[in-house]
Amino acid sequence: MIEIELDGKKVDIAQGSMIMHAAEKTGTYIPHFCYHKKLSIAASCRMCLVDVEKMPKPMPACATPVTQGMVVHTKTEKAVKAQKSVMEFLLINHPLDCPICDQGGECQLQDLAVGYGGMSSRYEEEKRVVFHKDVGPLISMEEMSRCIHCTRCVRFGQEIAGVMELGMSHRGEHAEIETFEGRPIDSELSGNMIDICPVGALTSKPFRYSARTWELSRRKSVSPHDSTGANLIIQVKNNKVMRVLPLENEAVNECWIADRDRFSYEALNSTERLAMPMLKQGGEWKVVDWKTALEYVAHGLQSIKANHGAASVGALVSPHSTLEEIYLAGALIRGMGSENIDFRLRNAEFETVQEGARYLGMAIAELSRLQHVLVIGSNLRKDHPLFAQRIRQAARLGCEVNRINARPMDWAMPLCMSCIVPTSEWVQALADVAMAVASEKNISAPQAGQATDAAKAIAKSLLGGEHKAVLLGNAAAHHEQASHLLALAQWIGEQTGATVGYLTEAANTVGAQLVGALPGPGGLNAQQMLSGALKATILLNNEPEFDSAAGLAAVQALKECDMVVTLSPFKANLEFSDVLLPIAPFTETSGTFVNAEGRVQSFHAVVKPQGEARPAWKVLRALANILNLPGFHFDSSQEILLQLHADQGDVPEFVFAGRLSNACKLPTTMKSSALEPCVADIYQLDSIVRRSVALQLTADARVVDTQEVAA
Secondary structure (H helix, E strand, O other), X not given: OEEEEEOOEEEEEOOOOEHXXXXXXXXXXXXXXXXXXXXXXXXXXXXXXXXXXXOOOOEXXXXXEOOOOOEEEOOOHHHHHHHHHHHHHHOOOOOOOHHHOOOOOOOHXXXXXXXXXXXXXXXXXXXXXXXXXXXXXXXXXXXXXXXXOOOHHHXXXXXXXXOOOEXXXXXXXXXXXXXXXXXXXXXXXXXXXHHHOOOOOOEEOOOOOOOOHHHOEEEEEEOOOOXXXXXXXXXXXXXXXXXXXXXXXXXXOEOOOOHHXXXXXXXXXXXXXXXXXXXXXXXXXXXXXXXXXXHHHHHHHHHHHHHHOHHHEEEEEOOOOOHHHHHHHHHHHXXXXXXXXXXXXXXXXXXXXXXXXXXXXXXXXXXXXXXXXXXXXOOHHHHOHHHHHHHHHHHHOOOEEEEEEOOOOXXXXXXXXXXXXXHHHHHHHXXXXXXXXXXXXXXXXOOOOOOOHHHHHHHHHHOOOOOEEEEEOHHHHOOOOHHHHHHXXXXXXXXXXXXXXXXXXXXXXXXXXXXXXXXXXXXXXXXHHHHHXXXXXXXXXXXXXXXXXXXXXXXXXHHOOOEEEEEEOEOOOOOOOOEEEEEOOHHHOOEEEEOOOOOEEEEOOOOOOOOOOEOHHHHHHHHHHHOOOOOOOOOOHHHHHHHHHOOOOOOOOOOOHHHEOOOOOOOOOOOOOOOOOOOOOOOOOXXXXXXXXXXXXXHHHHHHHHHHHHO
8 A cells, every 4th residue: 555645635545546446435436427437448539638736748647656655746736727627628529419418417527527627619611420320129339429539439349248349540639439340239238338428429329308307206126127136226207117217236247237228218118018907708808907807816826726726726927026926926826825935936856855055155246256166057138248358357467267068159268178069968067067177186086977178178268366256147947957066066166166156037036945935845836837738827927939949849738727827917818818917017016036146126117007007016905805715915015024033123135145055955856858948038038128128139139030040
């Protein structure tokens, strides 16, 4: 540590830090445009010029290393004059079109021009014009004349997203930020470029011209999509979600969110929203009131139970539902005497006994500090964009990333060893790694294997360093030999000192396990229920055709049911449902998600439910009351969470930590592995993402469509 003086204050700061870092430590604001705490230093805008004693001219705070005894002034006449001169140059070519700019009201250039801009300009020449560019359905580059060439967007692509999609061409006043050869921006994190752009050059295409920032209310929420549990700011106008931005949380999502977190809100205002309860009568859908719909469902469930037994009734719940909704769905089914409930819609293997909820096995923030990692069965970049971003940062610092996968997918990061084998050979590939580890340590391996060159390279990597992990992806979790893969991973982890965990698929995959959304003794799993074993099926927030491994076969099986009840925010499952009950999506209800690391995150509704939609926990409570089931006395989602916690008072962030475990014994028998694991594509993950128009126009979504046509 060295000591400097900043505006009269003594500051202790690490050697190699910049003046800007010292200013951040003391809370001293230095105006800047190109500097961003998560990006490399470019020093291109020069707005952060400060007065350093014994220096003949002002120095850029972002690129000037601190030295022992340095004395810095940020508000002297010399510093302020330099900053005002830079602002004058920046505004020479800026179009000054604030009244029509989407960034107006939240623009760094606009804000700093108030403090450092002049009342008039000395320049009378014509301003430069940069023609607009079409870079895809998410980002608008219609007003690139506003660009000040800070290169934040370029550095974000290279360093955070891992793909250099933007660059600067030409020089001087002809310089432009543009894509290569007119290609679109396709990164799954591309929307963050909008946030870090300090002017209105990059704006949101779906949000464009729809509202002014000062008209919007800002409310906190949590993403319902992948297992990161990204913290969100949802902006609302006239009870309508208008925009979604990241809420900074270093422990979870830092200051980034994935594009599906940012742009999926379009579905919430789509014409596919279900606004009223509906019954199918004579093959036609008719709108009814809630009382009629719930009584119809209750009567149907009671009749089927009386005629076919409680075991003929079951529920399939989505792991994108809230903790409270999943718990009440299980309580309702068990209250009727059935054990048929499951959330594992895409699984091919169903463990009958597990010691605890499967989870990441470590804190999300620890991913950024890994030195060695083996990822099994994951399209990491698309399945978990924010996890991939953290591992990418670790790789930039020297982390050795290894993988066992079925296809050579582009993860946009350097790989140490990539073992590409068919899914049917994953167990053997992992057994080979275990054999290589055993050979290095001169111990016996848990299963017969061959220490191939690839296995030796992975074993050598995992045996080195300190911070290391073996992570199983969505395809490994949904594999027919999932427990075998986990047991081998556990053995490798024990012998190498690596943490073992699941990346986990959905916002509440961990939470669904914690509240027991699993079949009890004698209960049917999701695969059995979707094979025609039920007479009455309740579908909570899912579409089996798209959300289950059964696919189209599930549709045919559900057609054979005497009653199918769909609880969904959308007009879904029309082909085989008998009742549609409109439930509120995450923006219209309160609830809780438990992310991959086991962090409990509760949120409130940000807008009122559309039409006659109601929070699913209220619908399930009302249905249970009509069925005269005990224990459904809750008046709020918080009461349900407190009951799960079993204590009164605030629920801690890691209340369920003692119930998380990835422990697994090696199965005595080897199951066949003929089926490909069912894994959702990036923009097919859940019912909300599937209905976002902008996301479905992206290159990632079009690739899926092309594959389906080819098939």
